[in-house]
Amino acid sequence: xxxxxxxxxxxxxxxxxxxxxxxxxxxxxxxxxxxxxxxxxxxxxxxxxxxxxxxxxxxxxxxxxxxxxxxxxxxxxxxxxxxxxxxxxxxxxxxxxxxxxxxxxxxxxxxxxxxxxxxxxxxxxxxxxxxxxxxxxxxxxxxxxxxxxxxxxxxxxxxxxxxxxxxxxxxxxxxxxxxxxxxxxxxxxxxxxxxxxxxxxxxxxxxxxxxxxxxxxxxxxxxxxxxxxxxxxxxxxxxxxxxxxxxxxxxxxxxxxxxxxxxxxxxxxxxxxxxxxxxxxxxxxxxxxxxxxxxxxxx
Numbered sequence: 001x002x003x004x005x006x007x008x009x010x011x012x013x014x015x016x017x018x019x020x021x022x023x024x025x026x027x028x029x030x031x032x033x034x035x036x037x038x039x040x041x042x043x044x045x046x047x048x049x050x051x052x053x054x055x056x057x058x059x060x061x062x063x064x065x066x067x068x069x070x071x072x073x074x075x076x077x078x079x080x081x082x083x084x085x086x087x088x089x090x091x092x093x094x095x096x097x098x099x100x101x102x103x104x105x106x107x108x109x110x111x112x113x114x115x116x117x118x119x120x121x122x123x124x125x126x127x128x129x130x131x132x133x134x135x136x137x138x139x140x141x142x143x144x145x146x147x148x149x150x151x152x153x154x155x156x157x158x159x160x161x162x163x164x165x166x167x168x169x170x171x172x173x174x175x176x177x178x179x180x181x182x183x184x185x186x187x188x189x190x191x192x193x194x195x196x197x198x199x200x201x202x203x204x205x206x207x208x209x210x211x212x213x214x215x216x217x218x219x220x221x222x223x224x225x226x227x228x229x230x231x232x233x234x235x236x237x238x239x240x241x242x243x244x245x246x247x248x249x250x251x252x253x254x255x256x257x258x259x260x261x262x263x264x265x266x267x268x269x270x271x272x273x274x275x276x277x278x279x280x281x282x283x284x285x286x287x288x289x290x291x292x293x294x295x296x297x298x299x
Contacts, residue, residue, distance in 0.1 A: 081183075
């Protein structure tokens with residue numbers, strides 16, 4: 001059945017039985033039946049249309065920075081929108097960028113063009129598309145502050161543009177999280193600034209991250225959304241959970257808001273640790289912790 005993809009795509013972008021652990025920052029996950037590594041928007045459109053016409057399950061992801069993939073992997077087709085879709089152009093105060101560019105690279109391009117507004121994204125490990133869908137943010141900045149237009153496609157390959165208002169941005173939420181639309185490009189509206197001042201601010205943020213976050217260990221970033229009136233890290237420290245492990249998954253000893261892979265963690269280890277933490281927080285603080293991590297794949 002899947003050989004039909006080879007009639008519409010170059011063979012070098014089609015991978016069979018691809019380990020998802022090689023495509024997530026957690027370094028965890030089973031096999032994807034088929035992985036597509038598109039090198040153009042047209043290849044994304046062709047893949048999406050083919051899957052829709054043939055009734056094949058389709059999973060779209062970026063750089064895998066907020067994914068926990070189960071050990072039995074992903075059935076159907078997984079499309080990784082990453083370095084193959086990284087074209088960028090700047091025009092005045094605006095930047096147009098394809099969805100696969102990393103946020104770190106995009107923030108550097110903005111700085112080189114003396115454009116301010118993306119400094120907060122310097123250390124965000126994901127792609128532009130993923131950051132938009134999740135309304136990623138840090139250091140008092142969020143994607144909703146700078147997005148002017150999001151270009152998407154539907155399952156028939158039709159293009160639809162959404163304005164900032166139509167995206168319905170909220171804390172770590174957008175309308176795209178509950179839709180079949182796929183982000184392929186984004187327009188950002190930034191502010192002119194001094195290049196060196198922008199780069200210095202980015203360097204300051206980088207230093208803060210290196211000091212506070214367990215960047216040296218595999219993780220999926222902040223594990224939980226921040227509940228109103230609380231900070232997750234201090235909550236877990238109060239519960240004595242800093243450094244607590246289940247199997248190869250551990251609450252980071254550096255920042256309790258992160259779960260890290262000590263080297264041999266399975267998805268079940270991480271999932272069990274998440275569930276245990278949620279139960280402890282519910283009992284102690286009467287708070288329901290919601291994950292930022294997306295759990296996908298077969299159990």
